Amino acid sequence: MTHLGLLEFWAMTDLVTPMALRTVATLRIADHLAEGPKDLKDLALATNADADALGRVLRYLAARGVFEVAEAGGDRFALGETARWLLDDDPSAARRWLDQTGYGATMDRAHLDLLGITRRGGPETAANKTSLDATAAASYDQLMEANTRNEAVLLVRAIGWSRFEHLVDVGGGTGVQLAAILAATPEMHGTLVELPTSVDAARQRFEQAGLTGRCDVLAGNVLELELPTADAFLLRMLLHSFEDDQAVDVLTRCRQALRPGGSVFVAEAADTHQAAFTAMDLIVLVLGHGRERTLAQYDELAAAAGLRRTGIHTPPAGPRALEYTA
Template identity: 35%
Template sequence: MEHTQTQAPPQAILFQLLGGQIISRAIGLAADLAIADHLAEGAQEITALAAATNTNADALYRVLRLLAGFGIFAELPGRRFGNSPLSEPLRTDAPGSVRHFARWFSDPMRWGALGKLDYSVHTGRPALLDGREDKTVFEVFGEYPASVETFNQAMTSISMGSGHAVVQAYDFRPYRLIVDVGGGHGFLATLIAQAAPDAHVTVFDWPQVAEGAAVAIKQAGLNGRVTTQGGNYLESIPGPADLIVMKNIVHGEPDDGALQLLRNCRAALNDDGRVLVIESVITEGPEGNGARVMDIEMLFGPGGRQRTVDEHRTLLEAAGLRFERLIPTSETHIIEAVVG
């Protein structure tokens, strides 16, 4: 006998999607409480977990029960919980950990900005500027140091997850002078230096970020082949460079800012230099949904946008660069452009 799959009515599907807000917040809370870390050695009863996390046992049980229903943690008899394949990446020490990214998605400042999505849709401006039109996004963001720290930890964890995919997909060995624009704490730069033993890599970021990166880079022990420099990439980029790398940077800028950034790259490049724009590209079909979600993050967050290949090509050409190719990786996309 044939069994036909019954599709849920549209209302039921919408209700499930609307509940995603609660699920996202619950994941972030579990990450904040380091639940997966507490369960690293094995399952625990809810009262022990509550005592370890200074939470109410019944309330914590209800949150973990919700997440277990979606496969995040495993609910066991006796009100006990253990890790599951979906909760393991929430461990701080897990390969490709997403714990800090989950914490950022649930950060109070970001959560409040998301609640002002209507402001961004009405004005086309970042939600943080609601009532603060005399400020820049970075100035307002800087007023939340705890959120800045969470954001930096999240970006570092993303680099740890996708950085390996980038160096596996692209050959950095032909280049001698490489600049990692917006390189954060220098994780990708150190991976590039390890993959290209003859290269010198400069991490270029805001001065306060570059200072923090210097400590992490020193610990990598690359004999001075990775250095830091502070500055504003919308003003200039250090050169001359054979290759400029920008991972999850261009998407943070609106078109005019992205164009200025790319023009600064062109000015810093040698005549045969290249640029790598590393970020998710909007593609057709369901596989592009992740980039579409990130596009809304850019809308209410920094005021930037995710782009299609054609949109990237248009910006590159306006900046004096020529689109060369799109390189898919297991985690993101690499857009390669050359001077021209």
């Protein structure tokens, strides 16, 4: 194991850079500089910011290689290569994740209570999707869309979906993953099961993709619904939001609706990359419910629901899909 030096250790504790990046992301500084360098006073006016304070933030981030000072010692700034990640239309959606007016800020605030959460065993107020109002849920969906969009095609290629006639995507957000699978599998019918806050956006997506004749939307909480009969169920980044008893309940509902010979796919973060796996586990902890699980732990939950694992599908990026049958 590599041991950190003192400077590296202190760098891990730094809040200056994370908060400076969140500030410029919220003010959309990168978008204001997209067409070329601008004077500080113009940036301050455009973003309703104090020129002196904004200048100090930008000079710091320029020193860190994010933005550039267009004229040495001056008050004119330009978009550095690193700052391009903060453009609103960048596929990474980094700006939206850091925007302090969206769901990313809810996640940030939740982390500030980690000490209290560690003492209590959980947050006083949950911040996961089921606890959000319509506005916050829409912001949450936008962020999840960006993640799923970048990974959806990889999961399509990793699994032979053509062997299934009807796929039910449980907790599939606004339908990005399901739309990708249906587009690649013309003979398949799909059903999206999601909370009411997400279904309008999902229906719009399916209509724009020309999939309304092959895709249904079922609004409600999976723990309260009778799922439609199908030969494939997909739970993508869903079960980690549930405690064990609820996860078994969801899997049991899928098994009860599963046609003979069908499969239930559990797509979750693999425990093979410990840094990323444990970081996601802390995120789930501070948001209020659930946990990341190892392969063995998912197998145990599946067995309790009357399912056994028959395959593992590992895309080059994104969640690993565990395949279970009755």
